[in-house]
Amino acid sequence: MVTYNDILAAQQRIAGVIDKTPVMTSRTLNARVGAEIFFKCENFQRIGAFKFRGAFNTVSQLSPEERARGVITHSSGNHAQALALAARTAGIKAVIVMPKWSPLVKVNATRDTYGAEVVLCENTIEARHQTTAQLIDRHGYTLVHPYDNDNIICGAGTAAVELLQEVGDLDFLFAPVGGGGLLSGTALAARGFSPHIKVYGSEPRLVDDASRSLEAGQIMTNQQIDSIADGLLTNLCERTFAIIRLNVEDIVTVAEEQILGAMRWLWERMKMVVEPSGAVSLAAVLSGQVPLAGHRIGIIISGGNIDLDGFFTLLQGKIKKS
Amino acid sequence: MVTYNDILAAQQRIAGVIDKTPVMTSRTLNARVGAEIFFKCENFQRIGAFKFRGAFNTVSQLSPEERARGVITHSSGNHAQALALAARTAGIKAVIVMPKWSPLVKVNATRDTYGAEVVLCENTIEARHQTTAQLIDRHGYTLVHPYDNDNIICGAGTAAVELLQEVGDLDFLFAPVGGGGLLSGTALAARGFSPHIKVYGSEPRLVDDASRSLEAGQIMTNQQIDSIADGLLTNLCERTFAIIRLNVEDIVTVAEEQILGAMRWLWERMKMVVEPSGAVSLAAVLSGQVPLAGHRIGIIISGGNIDLDGFFTLLQGKIKKS
Numbered sequence: 001m002v003t004y005n006d007i008l009a010a011q012q013r014i015a016g017v018i019d020k021t022p023v024m025t026s027r028t029l030n031a032r033v034g035a036e037i038f039f040k041c042e043n044f045q046r047i048g049a050f051k052f053r054g055a056f057n058t059v060s061q062l063s064p065e066e067r068a069r070g071v072i073t074h075s076s077g078n079h080a081q082a083l084a085l086a087a088r089t090a091g092i093k094a095v096i097v098m099p100k101w102s103p104l105v106k107v108n109a110t111r112d113t114y115g116a117e118v119v120l121c122e123n124t125i126e127a128r129h130q131t132t133a134q135l136i137d138r139h140g141y142t143l144v145h146p147y148d149n150d151n152i153i154c155g156a157g158t159a160a161v162e163l164l165q166e167v168g169d170l171d172f173l174f175a176p177v178g179g180g181g182l183l184s185g186t187a188l189a190a191r192g193f194s195p196h197i198k199v200y201g202s203e204p205r206l207v208d209d210a211s212r213s214l215e216a217g218q219i220m221t222n223q224q225i226d227s228i229a230d231g232l233l234t235n236l237c238e239r240t241f242a243i244i245r246l247n248v249e250d251i252v253t254v255a256e257e258q259i260l261g262a263m264r265w266l267w268e269r270m271k272m273v274v275e276p277s278g279a280v281s282l283a284a285v286l287s288g289q290v291p292l293a294g295h296r297i298g299i300i301i302s303g304g305n306i307d308l309d310g311f312f313t314l315l316q317g318k319i320k321k322s
Numbered sequence: 323m324v325t326y327n328d329i330l331a332a333q334q335r336i337a338g339v340i341d342k343t344p345v346m347t348s349r350t351l352n353a354r355v356g357a358e359i360f361f362k363c364e365n366f367q368r369i370g371a372f373k374f375r376g377a378f379n380t381v382s383q384l385s386p387e388e389r390a391r392g393v394i395t396h397s398s399g400n401h402a403q404a405l406a407l408a409a410r411t412a413g414i415k416a417v418i419v420m421p422k423w424s425p426l427v428k429v430n431a432t433r434d435t436y437g438a439e440v441v442l443c444e445n446t447i448e449a450r451h452q453t454t455a456q457l458i459d460r461h462g463y464t465l466v467h468p469y470d471n472d473n474i475i476c477g478a479g480t481a482a483v484e485l486l487q488e489v490g491d492l493d494f495l496f497a498p499v500g501g502g503g504l505l506s507g508t509a510l511a512a513r514g515f516s517p518h519i520k521v522y523g524s525e526p527r528l529v530d531d532a533s534r535s536l537e538a539g540q541i542m543t544n545q546q547i548d549s550i551a552d553g554l555l556t557n558l559c560e561r562t563f564a565i566i567r568l569n570v571e572d573i574v575t576v577a578e579e580q581i582l583g584a585m586r587w588l589w590e591r592m593k594m595v596v597e598p599s600g601a602v603s604l605a606a607v608l609s610g611q612v613p614l615a616g617h618r619i620g621i622i623i624s625g626g627n628i629d630l631d632g633f634f635t636l637l638q639g640k641i642k643k644s
Contacts, residue, residue, distance in 0.1 A: 022344045024366070028435075043593040044346070105590070113350075206642065228641050256641035264634050268427070271365040271626035273593040304593035311633045312586050319550050319578035320528065 001243065002150050002157070004192025007185065010057045010154040011161055017060075017089060018053050021045050021159070023166050026270055033285065034293040038170070040163040043274050043304025047109070049231075050182060050302050051082035051146075054155030058144050059086040061151060067092045072141035074098070074121075074128035077106040078231060078303050079146040084116035095141055097132045099123045103230070103307045125234075147181030148237040157185030163298050164193045171295035174281035176302050177201035177210045177251060178232035180240025186300060187247035201244065201251040202284035204229045204259060210236055211251040214244070228256055231277030231303065252284035259283045266301070275306045323565065324472050324479070326514025329507065332379045332476035333483055339382075339411060340375050343367050343481070345488050348592055355607065356615040360492070362485040365596050365626025369431070371553075372504060372624050373404035373468075376477030380466050381408040383473060389414045394463035396420070396443075396450035399428040400553060400625050401468040406438035417463055419454045421445045425552070425629040447556075469503030470559040479507030485620050486515045493617035496603035498624050499523035499532045499573060500554035502562025508622060509569035523566065523573040524606035526551045526581060532558055533573040536566070550578055553599030553625065574606035581605045588623070597628045 024039045042050035059071060070093030073083050080096040087094035094116040098107060101123050111118045121131040136143060145152065159182075160173060173190050177183040183201045190197040203210050204227035212220040219241050225233040236244065254262075263279035265286075266272050278301045285292060285299060346361045364372035381393060392415030395405050402418040409416035416438040420429060423445050433440045443453040458465060467474065481504075482495060495512050499505040505523045512519040525532050526549035534542040541563050547555040558566065576584075585601035587608075588594050600623045607614060607621060 022346075024344075027368070046349070048591075048593060226642060228637070256643070260634065260637055260641060263637075264630065267595050268630055269370075271370060271595040273589050273595060308586065308590055310636055312582065314632055315550070315582055315585075319582060320548060321578070 002153050002185070002188055004188060006150070006154045007157040007161055007189050007192065010151070011158045013060055014053055014056050014155060014158065017056055019044065019046055020162060023163060024270060024272065028269060036296045037285070038163065038167045038296070038298050040159050040298060040300050041272065042159055043272060043278055043301050047078065047081040047085050048303055048305040049078035049082065050156055050159050050300070051078040052085060053158050054152035054181065055079065055082035055086035055144065056089065057155030058149060058151040059083070059090045059092065062142060066142045069140045069142065070094060071144050072097065072132060072135055073144045073146060074132045075146050077102055078305055080110045080116070081106060081114055083144055084110045084114035088115050093117070095119060095135060097121055097128055097135070099128060104309070105307045106305060146234070147179035148239050150239070152181050153185045153240070153243070155185070156182045157189040159300055160186040160189035160298070161193065163300070164189070167298070169194050169296070170197050170298045172290070172292060173197050173199045173298040174202055174284055175199070175300040176229070176232055176277055176280040177203050177244070178277070179234040180210065180236045180244055182300065182302060183248060184240045184243035187243060191247050198249045199247060200249050200284065200290060202281045203232055203251055203253055204280060205253040205255050207233055208253045210244070211253050213241060214251055229259055229277040229280050231275065232280065252287065252289050254280060254283040254287050258287055262286055272301070273304045273306065274301055275303050278302045278304060324475050324507070324510055326510060328472070328476045329479040329483055329511050329514065332473070333480045335382055336375055336378050336477060336480065339378055341366065341368055342484060345485060346592060346594065350591060358618045359607070360485065360489045360620050362481055362620060362622050363594065364481055365594060365600055365623050369400065369403040369407050369436070370625055370627040371400035371404065372478055372481050372622070373400040374407060375480050376474035376503065377401065377404035377408035377466065378411065379477035380471060380473040381405070381412045381414065384414070384464060388464045391462045391464065392416060393466050394419065394454060394457055395466045395468060396454045397468050399424055400627055402432045402438070403428060403436055405466050406432045406436035410437050415439070417441060417457060419443055419450055419457070421450060426631070427629045428627060468556070469501035470561050472561070474503050475507045475562070475565070477507070478504045479511040481622055482508040482511035482620070483515065485622070486511070489620070491516050491618070492519050492620045494612070494614060495519050495521045495620040496524055496606055497521070497622040498551070498554055498599055498602045499525050499566070500599070501556040502532065502558045502566055504622065504624060505570060506562045506565035509565060513569050520571045521569060522571050522606065522612060524603045525554055525573055525575055526602060527575040527577050529555055530575045532566070533575050535563060536573055551581055551599040551602050553597065554602065574609065574611050576602060576605040576609050580609055584608055594623070595626045595628065596623055597625050600624045600626060
């Protein structure tokens with residue numbers, strides 16, 4: 001299992017390539033919750049999400065043979081861009097298998113901006129796996145799984161380490177949970193920094209597999225996968241579940257309306273573009289399910305990639321030629 | 323005329339009440355322009371705009387008699403919220419005269435969030451002046467003009483001072499110009515910090531009164547006042563024009579499409595909610611009218627207050643009950 005020292009080593013390895021993201025605060029929010037809240041803003045990270053940390057940590061440890069053949073992954077979005085940029089930075093080839101319903105902004109960024117080869121597949125998890133396996137068979141690519149990978153987990157954990165090193169000890173730390181890479185990395189980082197920090201996961205009530213997994217003591221899946229938080233639709237794997245069981249206090253689930261409300265608050269009041277998945281932890285904090293008054297609370301904002309086409313088309317219609 | 327030392331004194335006076343806003347950078351943008359660009363992000367300032375600096379600097383220097391009577395201003399938006407919060411912070415009354423077409427988010431923030439008394443008036447500059455004058459006659463309020471005020475200019479200049487103190491010397495510094503408070507404060511701050519910094523104003527081509535004023539050597543006004551950059555529709559006053567003539571290199575004008583393009587870039591790529599007026603300086607930089615390659619460039623992002631109702635209504639329609 002990943003250790004705190006592995007995360008610290010990852011932090012050294014990726015320093016200077018990743019961006020040290022700012023910690024943001026809001027007097028209004030602190031007054032509202034009666035607590036001190038620190039946002040670690042990975043929406044400001046390169047590619048717009050924490051995923052670049054793990055991707056670069058992984059790519060930078062490949063053998064020369066693996067580098068020569070290139071890397072591959074399947075991802076609904078941020079991990080795709082992250083691996084694409086990490087590979088480009090390391091000077092190696094990246095192939096990304098993406099479901100057809102991926103937001104256009106993410107497909108374009110992966111292919112055009114970061115220069116990866118994108119292979120689109122059907123919208124099922126099985127199709128993703130199959131397409132990826134076929135390409136690995138044929139070309140010998142190294143699979144970089146979005147979360148079932150120790151180096152990815154270590155990289156993800158560096159965001160929490162940075163936060164804690166900057167603001168000092170915390171009482172609570174919230175991170176969203178989809179496949180569990182960010183949450184498990186965050187939990188190990190917190191445990192290593194200070195054993196008394198209570199780490200909570202947060203997820204949409206519509207896809208509450210992580211919450212049910214903790215309750216059942218085994219990995220559960222979702223009947224439907226439909227939430228505005230499109231980065232959190234995946235299930236835990238044994239690797240992340242094992243870490244989360246041991247190191248996470250609980251998972252807080254929130255309604256879609258709460259996610260949207262938290263997101264709106266971050267946009268309107270803190271002027272940050274945050275994707276729905278990135279707003280789930282604030283939604284959990286604001287839901288009042290965990291008594292937080294009087295405490296120091298960290299929140300990992302996981303990313304800010306969201307399709308703004310509709311909004312800017314609206315604005316475009318309002319302007320006059322000049 | 324305001325001096326550099328006045329701005330430094332203002333910086334001391336407002337420290338701890340204003341937020342020291344972060345400086346953001348983008349590797350992608352730097353590569354695109356071939357320069358090093360530093361954004362001073364006043365969209366993250368309290369009330370979402372630089373205006374709080376000047377408002378608090380002014381309010382904190384009122385006499386006991388003036389404090390007892392309260393303050394008044396007319397403003398299309400950010401200055402209104404700024405004075406409202408500054409007054410509340412200082413424990414005094416604020417009355418804000420606002421035109422009826424002000425964005426709802428700004429009216430609400432001024433009245434509900436910051437507790438000022440809002441008086442709506444007709445949509446003309448004359449109506450604003452008249453309504454304000456009547457209220458001053460009746461109640462003895464102190465007028466805090468949005469820019470025709472040395473303390474406002476000093477406060478506005480503290481953003482540039484903070485930027486320069488953090489990143490060091492710059493070759494160019496861009497700020498938007500409406501009434502000229504921010505641009506004149508910025509220019510005086512830059513001159514004081516390092517005489518060789520070239521300060522440029524930026525404004526929409528549709529309301530290019532500042533550009534024409536510099537050319538004509540006297541204050542010009544606009545035939546129409548219609549730009550997406552609703553914070554920049556006002557004209558210079560003698561006080562700001564005198565400073566700008568002496569200390570600003572030139573005014574760069576940009577098309578509405580360029581403003582929207584720059585704004586979209588800031589949202590999509592830098593994950594910052596920036597209002598159109600706040601994006602005008604990046605539009606000026608990207609327009610290529612000033613040769614900037616190889617240089618160190620500062621850009622003041624003036625604010626991030628924009629009505630997001632339409633966007634979130636759109637998202638609201640997409641979510642399911644959970």
